[in-house]
Amino acid sequence: MxxxxxxxxxxxxxxxxxxxxxxxxxxxxxxxxxxxxxxxxxxxxxxxxxxxxxxxxxxxxxxxxxxxxxxxxxxxxxxxxxxxxxxxxxxxxxxxxxxxxxxxxxxxxxxxxxxxxxxxxxxxxxxxxxxxxxxxxxxxxxxxxxxxxxxxxxxxxxxxxxxxxxxxxxxxxxxxxxxxxxxxxxxxxxxxxxxxxxxxxxxxxxxxxxxxxxxxxxxxxxxGNAAVFSVPIMELGSLKEIPLVVILGLLSGTLAAGFIIMVKKIAGKGKVWPIEWQMMAAGISIALLGMWLPEVMGIGYDTINIALIGGYSAGLLLLMAAAKLVATSICSALNVPGGMIGPSFFIGATL
Known part of the structure; x- marks a missing residue:
C-alpha cells in the first residue's frame, strides 16, 4: 500500500x-x-x-x-x-x-x-x-x-x-x-x-x-437447516393429561434447583484444587460414568431423539436423567470448558 x-x-x-x-x-x-x-x-x-x-x-x-x-x-x-x-x-x-x-x-x-x-x-x-x-x-x-x-x-x-x-x-x-x-x-x-x-x-x-x-x-x-430434534406430532388427548404436565413442571423445577445446589457444592470443594487436578477429577468421573452408562457422554442429542420416539424404558430414562445430572454438575463445577444448554435438554427430555 x-x-x-x-x-x-x-x-x-x-x-x-x-x-x-x-x-x-x-x-x-x-x-x-x-x-x-x-x-x-x-x-x-x-x-x-x-x-x-x-x-x-x-x-x-x-x-x-x-x-x-x-x-x-x-x-x-x-x-x-x-x-x-x-x-x-x-x-x-x-x-x-x-x-x-x-x-x-x-x-x-x-x-x-x-x-x-x-x-x-x-x-x-x-x-x-x-x-x-x-x-x-x-x-x-x-x-x-x-x-x-x-x-x-x-x-x-x-x-x-x-x-x-x-x-x-x-x-x-x-x-x-x-x-x-x-x-x-x-x-x-x-x-x-x-x-x-x-x-x-x-x-x-x-x-x-x-x-x-x-x-x-x-x-x-x-x-444445512435440518432441525436438531425430530419431534413427533404431539396432541393433548384429554384435559385429564393436564395434571401430568403440571407435575412434570414441578419435578423439572425441583431438579433444576438440585442441579444448581450440586454445582455450587462441588465448585466450593474443588476451587481450592489446581486447575489441572480439577480437569483430571472431571475426566475420571466421566470415564467411570461412561463405562457404566455411555449415553451420558457428550451432549446427548442422539439420545434425546431416541427418547422422543419412545426408544427407552421408563427405568432407563430415569437412570440417564440422574447420571447426566451428576456428570454435568461435575463438569460445570470443575471448570471443564463448555455450556450447559445441551445437557439441560437431555435431563429435561429424559425426565
Whole structure:
C-alpha cells in the first residue's frame, strides 16, 4: 500500500471511529453488525466441522456422540485422555483464565466495556472441542455464544472502535452465535438484547438482528437447516393429561434447583484444587460414568431423539436423567470448558 493510500485509509478510519461514538451512527453500526455475523457464522461452522469430523473419525464413522459404539475400556480412555489434554492446555496457556462461556461475556460487558481476548477465544475454541470429542458432559451452545461475542469484540478492538461500538459488536456476535446454533435468529436477538446488552435502542437492535440473520444464512449454507430434534406430532388427548404436565413442571423445577445446589457444592470443594487436578477429577468421573452408562457422554442429542420416539424404558430414562445430572454438575463445577444448554435438554427430555 502506497503512502498516500495509507494516509487516506487512516483518515477515513479515524473519521469512522469518531462517528461511531455518536448516537446517530446507525448505518455504520449496521454494516459492522453484518460483518460480525459473517465472521461469527464462519467461526461457528469451522468449530462444528472440527468437532463432528473428529468425533466421526474417533467413533468409527458412527456419527457424533455415538459413544455407545465404543467398548467400555475405550469409554474410560476417551474422557481421561481429554482431561489430560485440557489440564496441559489450561495449566500452561490459560494464565489464570479459567472461567469462559456466557459468564465471561457478562463479566467483560459489566466491567471491561466488552473487551474480550484472543487467549480466551483460543481456549474456548479448542478447549470445548477437546471436551466434546472426548465425551465430557458439556454443550456446544455456550461456546457458540462466547465465540460469537469474542469475534465481535476482537473485530472492534482490531479496528480501534470506541467502547460503545465494541459493546454493540459483542451483542451482535452473541446473537449470531445463538442464531447459528439453533437456526433461530429472533431468539438470538432477544437473548442478546435482554441478557448481554440490556439495551433496546434502535441503534443496537438493527445491527444485532442483521448479525443474527447473516450468521444463520452462513450456518445453513454449510451445515444445512435440518432441525436438531425430530419431534413427533404431539396432541393433548384429554384435559385429564393436564395434571401430568403440571407435575412434570414441578419435578423439572425441583431438579433444576438440585442441579444448581450440586454445582455450587462441588465448585466450593474443588476451587481450592489446581486447575489441572480439577480437569483430571472431571475426566475420571466421566470415564467411570461412561463405562457404566455411555449415553451420558457428550451432549446427548442422539439420545434425546431416541427418547422422543419412545426408544427407552421408563427405568432407563430415569437412570440417564440422574447420571447426566451428576456428570454435568461435575463438569460445570470443575471448570471443564463448555455450556450447559445441551445437557439441560437431555435431563429435561429424559425426565
Amino acid at each position: 502506497s503512502r498516500k493510500m495509507h494516509d487516506w485509509f487512516s483518515r477515513q478510519m479515524e473519521s469512522t471511529r469518531l462517528h461511531l461514538a455518536r448516537p446517530d451512527a446507525l448505518i455504520q453500526l449496521a454494516v459492522m453488525g453484518l460483518i460480525t455475523g459473517l465472521l461469527a457464522g464462519a467461526v461457528i461452522v469451522c468449530f462444528r466441522y472440527l468437532i463432528e469430523a473428529a468425533q466421526n473419525f474417533a467413533l468409527r464413522g458412527n456419527g457424533p456422540d455415538a459413544f455407545e459404539s465404543l467398548t467400555p475400556w475405550m469409554r474410560f480412555v476417551f474422557p481421561l485422555a481429554g482431561a489430560i489434554a485440557l489440564a496441559v492446555m489450561f495449566r500452561w496457556f490459560a494464565k489464570g483464565l479459567y472461567v469462559l462461556g456466557v459468564a465471561r461475556v457478562l463479566e467483560r460487558m459489566a466491567y471491561h466495556q466488552g473487551h474480550l481476548t484472543l487467549r480466551g477465544f483460543v481456549l474456548q475454541f479448542f478447549g470445548v472441542a477437546i471436551a466434546l470429542i472426548s465425551g465430557h458432559s458439556v454443550g456446544r451452545e455456550g461456546a457458540h455464544i462466547f465465540l460469537g461475542a469474542c469475534t465481535g469484540s476482537l473485530l472492534g478492538q482490531k479496528l480501534e472502535l470506541p467502547n460503545n461500538a465494541v459493546r454493540t459488536l459483542v451483542g451482535c456476535g452473541t446473537a449470531a452465535g445463538i442464531a447459528a446454533s439453533f437456526n433461530t435468529p429472533l431468539a438470538g436477538v432477544i437473548f442478546s438484547l435482554e441478557v448481554i446488552m440490556m439495551d433496546y435502542q434502535l441503534a443496537s437492535f438493527i445491527p444485532v438482528i442483521l448479525s443474527a440473520v447473516t450468521a444463520t444464512v452462513v450456518s445453513n449454507a454449510f451445515l
